[in-house]
Amino acid sequence: AMMYRGAFGKVLLGVCSSTGAKVAIKVPKGTSDEHADYLDEVAALELVHDHFNVVSLHEMIETDCSVYIVMQYAEGGSLLDHLKRKSVSVSEMDVKFIVFQVLRGLEVSGCNSSSA
Helix, strand or coil: CEEEEECCEEEEEEECCCCCCEEEEEEECCCHHHCHHHHHHHHHHHHCCCCCCCCCEEEEEECCCCEEEEEECCCCCCHHHHHHHCCCCCCHHHHHHHHHHHHHHHHHHCCCHHHC
16 A cells, blocks of 8 residues: 655555564665665665664665665654644644654764764
8 A cells, every 4th residue: 555655756555474564665766776875775774773763674675677675664654744734833842852853863873973
């Protein structure tokens, strides 16, 4: 089932055949030659596996015509989906919480100014 379609591809909802757990399958647009950015994403996810603030990578499947990135299913949708569901404005406490979670994910991924 389709969960999301965007400018860079789509995300499908799948089920792991061995565990029955839901998974998210990212399918980028374009040919396999155009998937270098996604290979970088896979490499980054491999570095930060098993961290609370970062979805885990299960596997990457590369075929002649596409790449499939099988990841942990995060129920509730994306951060953008969450912000769109807010009926009024987002509170300062909500913003602090969201920013903290994003920064924790970036910290563990090694994305900081000292590595740039």
